[in-house]
Amino acid sequence: MNTVLEKIRDVAQEIKDKIMHLNPPSLNIPVRALSNVEYNPKKGYFELKQSRKKRTLTAATSRSFAQSLRMLELSNTLIKNDDIATKREAYYTAYNWEDAGFKNQPESDNVMDDIEAMLGVNREQMGFVPEEKGGDVAGDLVVVDRDPETKQEIKIDCKKMGSGAYSIPSSVEHLGFETNAKAIIAIETAGMFQRLVKHKFWKKSESILVSMGGVPTRACRRFIRRLSDAKNLPVYVFTDGDFYGYMNIYRTLKVGSGNAAHINEFFCVPNARFIGVTPDDIVDYKLPTHPLKEVDIKRGKDALKNDPFVKYHKEWQEAIKKQIKLGKRAEQQAFAKYDLNYVINNYLPDKLNNPKKWLP
């Protein structure tokens, strides 16, 4: 029997027992916040601390209590029927729940994250799949997948995508990999990815290129992790030179997030290294910049103060402090100032050959 099903059954049974003994039932949910995670450098990801919120059935919680149970029930049905629902579909399903329905999707996403954390599994296992696509891949990689109907093996060669790319599916657990590449390069923007694909940078650098398109989706993170683990490949992350690139993209990919710490174990990429634009690069390359906004500075200061990952790595603290002092940020496409292919011919080769300029 599916362990997730067992877990859902256990939760329901416990609630029933409580009620039958005339005790108010409660749900025990880990606190999902940066304050409830710690950075474990040995394991390489954000680990959940002990803080849990006990959602006892009261007037104030009765709505979200009912919603949580409805969501559990939906998951139960999905697994039994071997079906999936996107977050959006789950939100629409709740229209049937009348009073217990959701006002908007963030509300439903939040309940979903709560029960995911409560059960300690990722939502894909519960039958919920993300809406967004997982990211694009190009390079020296053959993905081994199966036909959804016939279950026959299908091999997809990411070298033969032409000017296009292979799209990471929402669920990647069943994929197999064949590759001779030496590294994975994860890229923040689709534009930069296209430039690198166009000029077959993967061939020159013997690497696999992955486009994250902003903050990497879970599927994308899991894909990189599984590929890195399976073929023992280092991961290099190329982002803009701003706090969004450092924290929201790079840090999330590498060690996970506070919000979904319960799944970080499976979704982190501990051997990722930062080869994006650093404050030093901004100065050294005399890159065109944009001034940091008030919110940017606040984000930086917040990271220095509250982010366990930053607090652990002195290099990152210095970089962030330097950037705040600089008061500027630069995008990865800024190298076009020198030449459209400056990034291919100069920046990336230089950076990859000079580990001292990486950030941990």
Next chain:
Amino acid sequence: MEKESRLSDFEEKLESPARDKKEKDKLVKTLSAEELSKRQREISIAEFFEKNRHLLGFDNKRKALLTAVKEAVDNSLDACEEARILPEILVEIIQMDDERFKVAIEDNGPGIVKKQIPKIFGKLLYGSKFHSMKQSRGQQGIGISAVALYSQLTTGRSIRILSRTSPDAPPNYLEIHIDTTKNKPIISKNEVVEWDKERGTRIEFDLEGNYYRGAQSVDEYLKQTAIINPHATIIYSSPKAEQTIYARATDKLPEESKEIKPHPYGIELGAMIRMLRTTKSRTVHSFLTSEFSRVSARVASEVLEKAGVSPTLNPKEISRRDAEQMFKALQKTKIMAPPMNCLSPIKAEELEKGIRKEVNAEYYDVVSRPASVYRGNPFVIEAGIAYGGTLKGDDTVAVLRFANRVPLLYQAGACAFTKSIIATNWRKYGLSQPKGSLPIGPAVIVVHMASVWTPYTSEAKEAIASYEEIIKEVKLALQELGRNLKRYISKKKKVEAEVKKRSYISKFIPHIANAVSKILEEGEEDEKQLEEKLKIVLEHKRGKIEKVEFDEKANKEYDEAFALKSRSGLVEDYLKDEDEDKKQEKETDNKEDNQK
């Protein structure tokens, strides 16, 4: 002392020299005392009345009718209570002409001894109540004789009195005419008649007046009288020939009030000197202990020592200077407050009954303050409030004022009660209140003062004078009402929130039960059971809800006949009515001018 000053005022007015108009024209620049003395003559009581009728409550025709009924009913109630009889009072008003009415008031009281009748009804300032320190409705001995005088002046007719003191005594019928030059009664008819009543008094008089309904009408006065005198039955036939019976709500007579001696703090020097002259005591020491309340032998000795007056001195031989020293010493010595058994408050329970009869609210509260003293006069403040229910919330609260069980209908703005209500911060207690105004909210506030001597602002007994002690007591009573009201309002809010929460919870109970059952793959039976248990769990956890909802039929005392027709903005009504009164006055003046 209050009564002294009032009396002297009055006497002064009666005796003050009046100049003849015709003689005035002939006036030369200097006049000898002899010449002046020729012009000095006794002022006629009728002339005095004409000039001062506003003081007595006969400012205009509308008010005259009310005052006349009020004086007679107050007397009847006083007489019944003094004789320990449950009052049953008949009020009949017959409209004879546009502005002419015949009024009859009949009671089941002790009756009046024949010899006394002429003086009581035919002589102003004759009465039993003026000289006693005792709680009663009447106090000056002006009321009913002023009614007789007004009746006589406006219609020329005498007042008719029928009275019987016991089943064995003959029913005496008298017609009394007032000699307005001498302030003396003239008996114009005197006979024994048939009367089926065993005991009681019936008076009849004609007068010029105006009948209106509304805030300051006879109807309203009788209604409020019934509220504040739940032991009385009043049967009323209006000028429109409609009969209303206000049946008594209790058979308990108010406790008999005792007469007390004056308290040293309330006496004035002149009054004390007069008492010294007339006392039967042989020494000043015994004078002090026997003529005043709360003066013990020890206190008397202390006072005399302070004053440097020998205790054995004969009070009649004391010098003015010594008397003054004694007076000053009295004021400086700490003396116990006067005894309070002279008071007969309504008592909280009866007051609430009265309010319940009148207002169908969801919340009632009454407060009886402990007795207090102003200028040596004991008094008790009682106050009540009715809140919510059928009362409207967007107007100023209605205020009902009473003194010694008499409704006060006029001059709300000048009254110490109204001032106290305005001076209380009702916003603190959950009502809104514009600055310097009565609070706004669905409430009726009742204030009653029981006292041996009520300090009215005028002889017409319309408003209570603003003594600091009185305002303080009223405010304390109102604050207590306010605090309790606040508690009720917040409890109500809490319960309403709780009810809302519960309905909120119960909305989600089925979802929880259904989801759990589906996951556990159980049947409908199990689901229902789970739902029931879940309800119990939540009930158990939240406890029982206290009921605060308004039930229109819960108030068994409520009597629609009593309900105020316009319960809101009574004060505004007063003001409006007073304006109307002024208008009427002007019209009358104009008519008179035209006649001239």
